[in-house]
Amino acid sequence: MKPLQRAILLGALISVTACTASKDSVLRPDGRDIKTIYEAHLTDIGLDDRDAVRAALQHRPLSSGEGDLNGYVRDAFNELDAHFPRLPNPTLVLYVFPHLVGEERVPVPGYATTFPLFRQVEYALPGELDEPVLRSPTDD
Numbered sequence: 001m002k003p004l005q006r007a008i009l010l011g012a013l014i015s016v017t018a019c020t021a022s023k024d025s026v027l028r029p030d031g032r033d034i035k036t037i038y039e040a041h042l043t044d045i046g047l048d049d050r051d052a053v054r055a056a057l058q059h060r061p062l063s064s065g066e067g068d069l070n071g072y073v074r075d076a077f078n079e080l081d082a083h084f085p086r087l088p089n090p091t092l093v094l095y096v097f098p099h100l101v102g103e104e105r106v107p108v109p110g111y112a113t114t115f116p117l118f119r120q121v122e123y124a125l126p127g128e129l130d131e132p133v134l135r136s137p138t139d140d
Contacts, residue, residue, distance in 0.1 A: 083126050084123040084124065084125070084126065085123065085124050085129060086121060086122070086123055086124075087121075087122040087123065087124055087129075089116045089117055089118050089121060089122070090116070090117045091114050091115070091116055091117070092114065092115055092116070092117055093112055093113075093114050094112065094113050094114070094115070095110065095111075095112050096108075096110060096111055096112070096113065097110050098110040
């Protein structure tokens with residue numbers, strides 16, 4: 001039997017045997033819910049008192065409602081920035097002096113305009129930068 005055929009047969013055999021387990025063999029049929037299991041676990045480790053649980057959490061205050069979780073949670077904005085941060089692309093400021101335009105010599109007042117130094121936004125590979133580049137959603 002060739003090695004490829006042997007590998008395919010082994011993979012098929014494993015996938016078939018994985019599907020033969022019954023629900024009762026995987027999930028316990030005693031009917032306990034998650035709260036009961038959690039309370040039993042806390043009792044087993046000696047933390048059945050809420051104050052003792054709070055002390056174990058290093059006196060972290062429990063609060064209801066929404067707290068400021070900035071820096072503690074990931075969201076769609078900072079997920080990619082954490083893995084692929086943008087490389088610095090400085091913004092250049094160009095001052096256009098007052099001038100005359102067209103055949104009619106229409107005066108245009110002086111103004112300032114900005115543009116990025118590099119035409120394309122470049123991203124760093126994971127681990128490429130020594131220190132992370134921090135941005136906020138308003139930097140764009």
